[in-house]
Amino acid sequence: MDDQNKNLILATALSFLVILVWFVLFPPPEPATTPDQAEITATEGGEIQTPSAQDTGSVGEATAAAEETLPEAAAPRVQIDTPRLTGSLSLSGGRIDELFLKDYKVSIDEGAPIVELLSPVGSDSAYYALYGWAPGTGVAGADVPGPNTPWSVEQGEVLGVDTPITLKWDNENGLTFRRMISVDENYMFSVTQSVENNTQAEVGMAPYGILARHGIGEDGDLPGLKNFFILHEGVMVMADGVLDEIDYGDVRDFDIDPNERAQAEVFQVSEGGWVGFTDHYWMTTLIPEEGATFKAAAKYDARRKIYQTETVLPTLTVAPGATEEVTTRLFAGAKEWETIREYQAEGVQKFIDSIDWGWFYFLTKPIFWLLHNINALIGNMGWSIIGLTLIIKAILFPLAFKSYVSMAKMKELQPQMEALKEAAGDDRQKMQQGMMELYKKEKVNPAAGCLPILMQIPIFFSLYKVIFVTIELRQAPWFGPFQDLSAPDPTSIMNLFGLLPFAGPQPDTLMALIFIGILPLLLGISMWLQQKLNPAPTDATQAMIFAWMPWVFMFMLGSFASGLVVYWIANNTITFTQQYLIMRSQGYKPDVFGNIKSGFKRAAKTDDK
Known part of the structure; x- marks a missing residue:
């Protein structure tokens, strides 16, 4: 030679x-924010503002997170127990906010604890999923369940593979809400939200799902991040077959002014997709039904140091005496290739791409x-x-x-x-x-x-x-x-x-x-x-x-x-x-x-x- x-x-x-x-120092610019954006806020006093929905299904306002001062330890809980998961969900808001992965330990040391994925408000790094309804036609904010709604258990005792649970809340103004939650043998939850209209008037509202992560420190840092240039950690949005990856630092850049509402990156999805957070080995993902139309959003609330992703589905019109329901899924677990590939085969669009294959994906x-x-x-x-x-x-x-x-x-x-x-x-x-x-x-x-x-x-x-x-x-x-x-x-x-x-x-x-x-x-x-x-x-x-x-x-x-x-x-x-x-x-x-x-x-x- x-x-x-x-x-x-x-x-x-x-x-x-x-x-x-060059790619490390000058990454490709993020796509421009669309004009039709969701503004996601919480009041100064901790009172949560519920979303509002229009007939078109667009959202004017949505919640940022659960109230910081809520005594989570005192809230009633429902245990979660499957072969691969353990934890509980809170009846305050019906939030899935405590989840451990039985198959994985934090280290190879003898006696090391198992990995904790989700944790409730009040913990060092709160991380949870919550669901609710954005009020629309004929409905006030107080008439729909939100992040702090006190739910009761209507059916079931322990959430397991073959034992779903059903939560119930009556707004005492003619609307009865139910939430049936089930989980499979791996990491997929199914959440069916329904509303029964016992009033004499037609009402409209839009179902939503939210994933929230509370940052710590002055910059809202998240603990445990690798912050390595070849690894994506942050938001993932699959919208109509196109994957967008947004680092946590870029999510923080969405904020306009710490004293004003935070600006969100919004994706209009017309033929199915999903949105969530990904870490090195773990992931949480909101997954509407296959082929569903919805809006996906990612944002950062600088005042509360909260990262959030959400899905907002089109407004449902509920006639007097009728019941409407919608089912979405929540993945919360390890990014196992075989498991994710099975979910993709079941209809989750390009779910295998949630693993960060990199630039040489055709070889990787x-x-x-x-x-x-x-x-x-x-x-x-x-x-x-x-x-x-x-x-x-x-x-x-x-x-x-x-x-x-x-x-x-x-x-x-x-x-x-x-x-x-x-x-x-x-x-x-x-x-x-x-x-x-x-x-x-x-x-x-x-x-x-x-x-x-x-x-x-x-x-x-x-x-x-x-x-x-x-x-x-x-x-x-x-x-x-x-x-x-x-x-x-x-x-x-x-x-x-x-x-x-x-x-x-x-x-x-x-x-x-x-x-x-x-x-x-x-x-x-x-x-x-x-x-x-x-x-x-x-x-x-x-x-x-x-x-x-x-x-x-x-x-x-x-x-x-x-x-x-x-x-x-x-x-x-x-x-x-x-x-x-x-x-x-x-x-x-x-x-x-x-x-x-x-x-x-x-x-x-x-x-x-």
Whole structure:
């Protein structure tokens, strides 16, 4: 591989880095806010303003959140208990506001608590779902249930898979409201809101659903966020097949003035969709019926530091003596690929896109699918990553074969290239002409060695995305000290690389950078050995850069997810083995360090005899 090829690789890598930095510093602008917006407010005293609905189904005002001073601990509750969920809902507002995920713990430490997804008002970071009706024709705000309405249990005791509950509230003015809530064996709630009109007049009102998250601190920060540029955390809106992602910081920018009403981003949905919040591994999503028309909104109330997403359905007209109802769904749980895919098959539009597949989604999705199925057969994610690497290398082998043969020829020509460099001196044009004549004479294509390297760039970033964002890699064990492949290598010289029963330095510290684990060390060695089989650059500066590259990567990737480092070690090892065997099959006799010694060069060509 000559100077041109080395420059090509460096230019490609630098170009990719520039694009990456550009997207981080200058992300694409968010779509402009539509003129028809929902203004979502709460009064200064904590009294909640209920939404108002027009005949067209548009909303003038909607609620922001439950009253801050409400004594949640004293409010009656209904227990939630399924094979995968536990928690309760509050009869004050009928809010689903306490939910734990039985299958997931906050850490791999023994005795670690299970993950808490939703929490009531008054907790450190309140996060809940609430439902209600926006008053319309013939209905006052006090005549419809809102965030703090005192509901009673009409039917059921514990909300479970086969035991739905029904809540009831009578406004004492002729309207009776019911809310039937059920839950499946995974993470999907169904909420059926109904209104019975016992008055003598026609009434109109619009059903809505709200997800609210209370921020903390001066800027309304949310605890537990990763704030990493390749991961989306914030609002997701699927509107008629188009996904919009809005970071929490951008949601805060919707606010006009802390002393005025907050401005919302509104999406008019005509053919179905959903809206909600997504974190690294968890998600809450409001899902109207398939193909439903509704408005989705996202906003931030700066006075109360509350993030909110909502769905508002068209106004229902209820005739005297009639009953109308509407059913929506609420997903609240882990972003498991199989579970979400099943919900998508049941009609939730493009629900699989709620997982953050990234820019290379056309590679990320099939790579994850393959890794998932390998793991289903093997039952160990670490060995599955190595199996995935073998399959990727096998797919790329025809291209790699031509590349390795070309690099072997280039390595054999290294002495002649050095001689040309000495003869040309500072005359670079003379040197380039001599090298081109040498390539033509030996029938060598110097660009052939670059293709596998270029192919590895998107594959590497796609696999990094898979390992970083998918919950299937979270706390996935391999063997020995490697019990979480989504976390950095826990070994170091300080614990004798995992032989002593205590952890190494904490990640993201200077000690962790210096005392790296066994996996980064193996990565550096494998990169160094692989590099030895490649022809060295003729330029001294480039040669120095490439010589240092394995050790720079060794320290740089020490803090990366150990599953990604396992992939890179496996890739380097397989590449070295392939290249070494291919070189020998072509008559080259390199030693283990890639040196082609005098007297062990390629067999003479037939046409040279």
